[in-house]
Amino acid sequence: MLLFVFAAFCLLAARCDEGQREVALFNKVDTNHDYQLTRAELDQVFLLFDNDTDGEVTPEEFKEDWVHQFDIGGPQEADTLFTRADTNDDGVIDAKDIPAIFAYFDENNNSFVDISEFLTEWGHLSLTAANQVDVSVNVGK
Template identity: 25%
Template sequence: MYLVIGFLCLLPYLTNGQVDLQTIANGEFKRIDANNDGHIEKEEISQSFQAFDNNHDNKITRHEYDSGVNNLHPNDPFTVHVLTALFVELDSNNDKHLDDSDYDKFFTNADTDKNNLVTSEEFLSWFQNAEGLPIVG
């Protein structure tokens, strides 16, 4: 249901050809890959999300997540919309916050070759499937 609503909200962007989800995914991959070695490790996932944990309780609420995304992309409402929509996908157990179990689930799903590293291709594939939208670019 959320993906359908998200798709309908994004339809004007898609029809105008202004959407480039691959660019958004690549930007997020580079942001998460803190050591710039071309792949994401579990530790980098946790570190990336912990930057959003304002009260340091090891849980990221929807408000903290949305605020963090807005701070990262203050002049890009489309990117903010796409990334904030991911909260539902990332909250794998639907407990209304992100924590280590959600990061582990994301990593397990994204690491399709099970080598304990997420490549940019694996991340892009996860991102595309999570959004339910085709990659344009």
């Protein structure tokens, strides 16, 4: 019985941790702490991955930070999300990709991304195969 209680506690603790890293990432770039991201603040999410500050996030930079710096997930998930965020397929995430990324996250088109939108769309990106989501298609929501 004690083993069952311990297993249930571990499962509950693991489930409570779901999304916490994403919330921490959201909070890190929500500079005015109003629980919604402006376009400039969302830009900062991707600039966090630009280690050499050249204005472009390479797949290597993204994966390194995804896995080691922010500990958000594994390397395969990083590759998948990078592919989705590179909306124009030029091999980097840069200023040209940000408008489509912002539009994707701004579900209600109010020019802000609140925590609910961020977590919902982040979850959709994480759960769907890379070849099934085209962020740029969602610009005209």
